[in-house]
Amino acid sequence: MAIRDSLEIALYRAADALIGRAPLETTQRLVSGLGRRIFDAQGKNARWALANIEVAYPAWTDEQRRELGRESYAHFGLNAIDYLRSSHWTDEEVLKRCPLEGVEHIEKALLKGKGALLLTLHIGAWEVGVQAIALQLAPHRPVVVGRPMRNKALYERITRTRRRGGAAELIDRRRAAIQILRALRGGRPVGVLLDQYSRRSRGVFVPLFGARCSTSAGIATLALRTGAPVVPCYVLRAGPDRHRGIFLPELEISLTGDRKKDIEVATTAYNAALEKIIRANPEQWMWGHRRFRHSPDLDRDIYAR
Numbered sequence: 001m002a003i004r005d006s007l008e009i010a011l012y013r014a015a016d017a018l019i020g021r022a023p024l025e026t027t028q029r030l031v032s033g034l035g036r037r038i039f040d041a042q043g044k045n046a047r048w049a050l051a052n053i054e055v056a057y058p059a060w061t062d063e064q065r066r067e068l069g070r071e072s073y074a075h076f077g078l079n080a081i082d083y084l085r086s087s088h089w090t091d092e093e094v095l096k097r098c099p100l101e102g103v104e105h106i107e108k109a110l111l112k113g114k115g116a117l118l119l120t121l122h123i124g125a126w127e128v129g130v131q132a133i134a135l136q137l138a139p140h141r142p143v144v145v146g147r148p149m150r151n152k153a154l155y156e157r158i159t160r161t162r163r164r165g166g167a168a169e170l171i172d173r174r175r176a177a178i179q180i181l182r183a184l185r186g187g188r189p190v191g192v193l194l195d196q197y198s199r200r201s202r203g204v205f206v207p208l209f210g211a212r213c214s215t216s217a218g219i220a221t222l223a224l225r226t227g228a229p230v231v232p233c234y235v236l237r238a239g240p241d242r243h244r245g246i247f248l249p250e251l252e253i254s255l256t257g258d259r260k261k262d263i264e265v266a267t268t269a270y271n272a273a274l275e276k277i278i279r280a281n282p283e284q285w286m287w288g289h290r291r292f293r294h295s296p297d298l299d300r301d302i303y304a305r
Contacts, residue, residue, distance in 0.1 A: 004151075005150075005151045005152075005153060005154070008151050008154055009151070009153055009154055012154060012157065015080070015084060016084050016087075019081055019084045019085060020084075020085075020088065024081075024085075024240050024241065025240065027081055028078060028081060028240060031074075031077040031078060031080065031081055032074035032075075032077055032078055033074070034077055035070075035073035035074040035075070035076055035077035035078075036070040036071075036073060036074050038073055039066075039069050039070045039072075039073035039074075040070065044305075045288035045289070046069060046073070046288060047303070047305060048287075048288050048289060048290055048303055049069045049072060049073075049287035049288040050065055050066065050069055051292075051302040051303055052209075052287050052288075052289075052291055052292065052302075053065045053068055053069060053287060054302070055209050055210070055211050055292055055298070055302070056209040056210075056278075056279075056282075068282055068283060068287075069287065071283035072282075072283055072284075072285065072286070072287050072288070073288075075237070075283055075284050076286060076288075078125075078237065079125055079126075079127065082125040082127065082128050082237070082241075082243075083125075083127040083128070083158075083161070085241065086125075086127065086128045086131060086161070087161045091135050091164060091165070091167075094128070094131050094132050094135060094164070095132060095135055095136065097128075097241050097242060097243060098125075098128050098129065098131075098132035098235065098242075098243040098244070098245050099132075099244065099245065100132060100133065100136050100245035100246070100247065101244065101245065101246050101247065102233075102246055102247035102248060102249075103136060103247055104247075105231055105247045105248060105249050105250065106118070106137065106189060106231050106233070106247045108250070109229040109231050109250050110140060110187065110189060112227075112229060113187055114184060114185075114187070114226055114227045114228045114229070115183060115184030115185065115186065115187050115188050115189060115190065115226065115228045116184075116189045116190070116228055116229050116230070116231050116250075117184070117189075117190055117192060117219055117222060117223055117228050117229070117230045117231070118133070118142075118189055118190065118191040118192065118231055118232075118233050119192065119194055119219060119230050119231065119232045119233070119251070119270055119273065119274070120191055120192070120193055120194070120232070120233050120234055121193060121194065121195035121234060121274050121277065121278070121285070122193065122195055122196070122285065122286040123195075123234050123235070123236070123277060123278065123281060123284050123285045123286070124234060124235040124236040124237050124243065124244075124281070124284045125235055125236075125237050125243050126234075126235055127158075127161070127162070128235060128243050129233075129234070129235030129243070129245050130144055130162045130168070130191070131161060131162065131164050132235070132243070132245050133168075133191065133233065133245060134162070134163070134164045134167040134168035135164055135167050136245075137189055138164075138167040138168075140187070140188055140189055141169065141183075141186075141188050142167070142168045142169070142188060142189045142190070142191065143168065143169045143170075143171060143179070143180070143183045143188055143189070143190045143191070144162060144168050144169070144170050144171070144190075144191045145170075145171055145173045145176050145180065145190065145191065145192045145193070146162075146170060146171075146172070146173060146193075147172070147173050147174070148172055169183075173192075176218075177218070177222075180192075180222060181222065181225070181226065184222065184226045184228045185226065189231075190228075191233075192218070192219055194215065194216060194219060194270055194271075194274065195274055195278075195285075195286075195291075196289055196291065197213065197214055197289065197290055197291050197292075197293050198214050198215055198216040198217075199214070200214050200294060202216060202217065202218070203215050203216050203217055204217045204220075204263060204264050204267050205295070205296060206264060206267045206268040206271050207268060207271060207272075208271045208274070208275055208291065208292075209275060210297075211292055211295050211297040211298055212295055212296055212297050213291055213292045213293075213295050214293065214294060214295075215267050215270070215271055216267075217263050217267060219266075219267070219270060220262070220263040220264075220266035220267045220270070221263060223253075223266060224255075224259065224262055224263065224266070229250040229251075230250065230251045230253075230266075230270065231247060231248065231249075231250050231251070232247075232248040232251065232273045232274070232277070233245065233246060233247045233248065234246055234277055236281055236284060237284060248273070251269055251270070251273060253265060253266045253269055290303050
């Protein structure tokens with residue numbers, strides 16, 4: 001194991017031990033305060049966050065944008081606490097601390113016998129959400145698509161929590177297409193994140209916050225090919241050790257019969273659904289990534305400094 005990987009594992013163990021012993025209120029106050037200070041230091045991700053917030057909220061003052069950035073970073077720090085604490089919860093505690101609303105929407109979608117694509121994003125305590133959804137949908141053998149971490153030992157620790165004793169199957173998004181098709185044809189739900197930049201060769205430019213950005217065409221392509229319904233879902237932090245998982249009704253898309261156009265129409269609808277979720281809870285979304293790279297609607301590289 002590389003020295004860096006060993007240090008990351010050691011840090012993980014130390015944080016796990018500390019969070020398990022320290023009072024929750026104290027830990028959350030310290031971590032959220034640290035997140036705000038990191039944002040104020042204005043590293044590259046903080047600058048990217050401010051650039052994105054300006055796209056989303058052009059009428060806001062600089063101070064309003066900075067305050068949202070601070071809260072977003074504070075929230076990101078709380079996610080680490082949420083994950084570490086939830087990794088020690090029983091299955092019953094996970095479902096008690098993260099009840100799911102709108103489960104009838106995913107159950108209805110699955111009755112069609114074509115599986116379902118769970119459209120989601122990096123908002124709220126998504127690591128807790130993965131566990132709660134895996135347990136709630138365990139009879140349907142859910143699948144979660146994700147990106148492996150460089151540190152394999154640390155990634156294995158995280159995936160053990162996400163699987164929740166085998167309640168969910170995790171697959172690598174880099175080689176996911178065949179496995180997703182197989183899962184959908186087996187009538188299974190598949191969770192996919194769609195809120196980050198996609199390479200232009202794999203994406204389609206559709207609006208988000210009023211500016212077109214490269215968004216993966218994968219979900220639309222799979223939905224059109226299989227007929228699988230697309231159901232938005234997300235998790236919000238409701239308080240200390242308290243979260244809310246939400247399933248929304250299936251997205252109804254009016255198709256034209258032109259495959260290329262239909263992919264664009266569907267992906268536009270997906271981004272619109274995610275934008276609505278983010279605007280209702282902006283402080284809980286992860287703003288610090290270059291979502292609008294190469295946008296044809298922006299007259300400059302907003303991330304260049």
